[in-house]
Amino acid sequence: MSKVKVPVNQAYRLLNIGCVALLTAAHESQQSVMALAWHMPVSIKPPLVAIAVGLARFTAELIQKSGEFALNIPGYGLLSQTQYCGTVSSRQEDKFAGAKLAYQAGNKVKAPVISQCLAQVECRVVNQILAGDHYIFVGQVEDAAAEEEFFDGMWKITAEEKNLPFQHLGGTSYLLPGRKVTP
Numbered sequence: 183m184s185k186v187k188v189p190v191n192q193a194y195r196l197l198n199i200g201c202v203a204l205l206t207a208a209h210e211s212q213q214s215v216m217a218l219a220w221h222m223p224v225s226i227k228p229p230l231v232a233i234a235v236g237l238a239r240f241t242a243e244l245i246q247k248s249g250e251f252a253l254n255i256p257g258y259g260l261l262s263q264t265q266y267c268g269t270v271s272s273r274q275e276d277k278f279a280g281a282k283l284a285y286q287a288g289n290k291v292k293a294p295v296i297s298q299c300l301a302q303v304e305c306r307v308v309n310q311i312l313a314g315d316h317y318i319f320v321g322q323v324e325d326a327a328a329e330e331e332f333f334d335g336m337w338k339i340t341a342e343e344k345n346l347p348f349q350h351l352g353g354t355s356y357l358l359p360g361r362k363v364t365p
C-alpha cells in the first residue's frame with residue numbers, strides 16, 4: 183500500500199467519521215502508540231485538530247516533551263492491535279513490536295507514522311488545556327496522507343471491511359460504518 187498526500191485543509195475529512203485513531207509520539211529514544219477515540223477537527227484555516235489524552239498516559243508525556251503527535255487511522259483489519267494499544271502502556275511494553283506495527287518518522291514530525299494504517303495526520307502542538315483528568319492538545323496539521331484506494335477526498339466506505347475505519351462504542355465494542363447517503 184502507498185499513501186497519497188491529502189491537503190492539510192482537508193485532513194479533517196480523515197477524522198470526520200469519528201473513527202478510532204492510533205495516536206503516536208516520539209521523543210529522543212522513546213516512542214509510544216495508544217488507541218484514541220476522543221479527537222475532533224476544530225479549525226479548517228489554519229487546520230487544527232484537538233485530542234483528549236489522559237494525564238497518566240505515557241503518550242501524553244511524549245507529546246509534552248516533543249510538541250508533536252500523529253493520528254494514524256487503522257482499518258478494521260487492525261482491530262485487535264488497536265485494542266491491545268488501548269489496554270497496555272508503553273511504560274510496560276514496546277507496543278510497536280507487540281502489535282507488529284511497521285512505522286517510520288513522519289514527513290513533518292518525528293512521531294511515528296504506521297505503514298499498515300489507512301491514513302495519517304501529522305500535527306504540531308499549538309495549545310494545551312488541562313480538562314479534568316485529560317489534557318486537550320490542539321495540533322496544527324502539518325502533513326496528511328491516505329491510501330488512494332480507500333480515500334478520494336472522503337472515505338470510500340465501499341472498501342472491504344478490513345480497510346474501513348471504525349468507531350469505538352466503549353469497552354471492547356466497536357462499530358463499522360454503514361451506507362454513504364446524500365440528501
Ligand SMILES: Cc1cc2nc3c(=O)[nH]c(=O)nc-3n(C[C@H](O)[C@H](O)[C@H](O)COP(=O)(O)O)c2cc1C
Nearest residue numbers: 216217218219220235236239240241268270271272
Ligand atoms: C478504543 C480505545 C479508545 C481509547 N481512547 C482514548 C482516548 O481518547 N483518550 C485517552 O486518554 N485514552 C484512550 N484510550 C485508552 C488508552 O489508549 C490506554 O490507556 C493506553 O494504554 C495508553 O497507553 P500509553 O500509556 O502507552 O500512552 C482508549 C482505549 C481504547 C481501547
